[in-house]
Amino acid sequence: MDQTLEEVVKHCSQQLDSYQRCIENNPQDWGVACLKFRSELNKCAEENVTELKRVKAKCSSVIAAFDNCLQKNQKDPEKCIKELKQLYHCTEEAAGRKLSSPPPEIVDNKKFIDLSTFQIQSAPPSAYYIEEYISVDEEKLLLDKVYAAPKPKWVTLKNRRLQNWGGIPKDRGMLSEPLPSWLTEPVFPRLAFLKVFDKCAAHKLPNHCLVNEYISGQGIMPHEDGPSYYPTVATVSLGSHTVLDFYNHRYQNADKGNMDSNSLVFSLLIKPRSLLVLQDDLYKSYLHGIEERSKDVLSEKNIINAVEDVGDLERGTRVSLTFRIVEKVIKASLFNRRT
Numbered sequence: 450m451d452q453t454l455e456e457v458v459k460h461c462s463q464q465l466d467s468y469q470r471c472i473e474n475n476p477q478d479w480g481v482a483c484l485k486f487r488s489e490l491n492k493c494a495e496e497n498v499t500e501l502k503r504v505k506a507k508c509s510s511v512i513a514a515f516d517n518c519l520q521k522n523q524k525d526p527e528k529c530i531k532e533l534k535q536l537y538h539c540t541e542e543a544a545g546r547k548l549s550s551p552p553p554e555i556v557d558n559k560k561f562i563d564l565s566t567f568q569i570q571s572a573p574p575s576a577y578y579i580e581e582y583i584s585v586d587e588e589k590l591l592l593d594k595v596y597a598a599p600k601p602k603w604v605t606l607k608n609r610r611l612q613n614w615g616g617i618p619k620d621r622g623m624l625s626e627p628l629p630s631w632l633t634e635p636v637f638p639r640l641a642f643l644k645v646f647d648k649c650a651a652h653k654l655p656n657h658c659l660v661n662e663y664i665s666g667q668g669i670m671p672h673e674d675g676p677s678y679y680p681t682v683a684t685v686s687l688g689s690h691t692v693l694d695f696y697n698h699r700y701q702n703a704d705k706g707n708m709d710s711n712s713l714v715f716s717l718l719i720k721p722r723s724l725l726v727l728q729d730d731l732y733k734s735y736l737h738g739i740e741e742r743s744k745d746v747l748s749e750k751n752i753i754n755a756v757e758d759v760g761d762l763e764r765g766t767r768v769s770l771t772f773r774i775v776e777k778v779i780k781a782s783l784f785n786r787r788t
């Protein structure tokens with residue numbers, strides 16, 4: 450038995466067992482039916498198996514090259530097959546295995562990374578969370594650009610400030626403007642790669658980004674994002690962590706502004722540089738909000754995605770980039786003709 454497998458058996462026997470049992474019980478459709486167990490096994494292996502840790506350390510430059518290529522080929526990530534192959538070879542080498550060709554499905558089916566790998570297991574479907582989605586340098590660049598925006602770009606609300614990029618969504622539609630490249634370049638290639646917005650037939654990538662700035666102590670009331678948007682939202686966080694709370698939808702009309710704590714269903718710890726994707730039922734059937742506080746006492750919250758005990762966290766200034774698809778757009782050319 451190879452050493453990696455031995456380590457997986459040693460550290461992740463429970464996850465391996467559950468996955469095997471699921472496969473046995475679902476002989477026809479185990480590929481789909483057992484996704485959850487496969488992700489749990491992957492997660493355990495990544496955290497505990499030396500070889501996988503070593504691969505991460507050894508192949509960082511190849512990983513960066515792959516990322517760069519994806520950035521340059523936002524709309525066509527298949528162009529990065531060469532870099533993907535190099536990454537595959539590096540991981541094989543780092544693991545001390547004899548080089549072989551990439552597994553055929555990488556090339557033929559262009560199966561890049563399955564978003565389901567990042568599904569938050571204990572959350573209702575569908576929430577996906579990826580830590581270190583952007584680098585520290587990219588985070589800095591994005592923050593510089595957000596703060597370089599002209600003053601009138603900011604809309605100041607009671608509990609936060611915001612900027613609209615791509616246009617301002619209105620009931621009759623959004624007069625769409627292209628998103629600036631500083632927003633799309635670090636984010637879009639990876640969204641395309643994960644096929645985050647692929648279920649939406651008309652657009653495959655977002656056409657709107659809401660930038661929210663919360664200083665410590667600020668937040669956002671429980672709300673739903675509304676029908677203007679295609680029901681997928683991808684949020685990149687910059688600068689500080691926050692805790693995002695989810696409430697039962699049925700309380701939305703109860704006593705607005707005074708959500709009693711019983712309606713809170715669960716919370717997610719959102720770290721800086723992470724990506725959070727919310728889709729489907731989680732988007733439609735729950736309200737989400739951020740409590741106005743300057744410190745998060747994590748032990749008091751039902752935070753379902755914190756694997757390690759991070760203790761209490763002081764909030765700093767957080768900037769979130771919320772990427773969405775606004776489906777109803779008014780073409781600029783039509784608008785120009787009328788005016």
Ligand SMILES: O=C(O)CCC(=O)C(=O)O
Pocket residue numbers: 659661669674684693737769771
């Ligand atoms: O800042 C966040 O992560 C949440 C923002 C949000 O919910 C919104 O803008 O609708």
Ligand SMILES: [Fe+2]
Pocket residue numbers: 672673674737
């Ligand atoms: Fe929202």
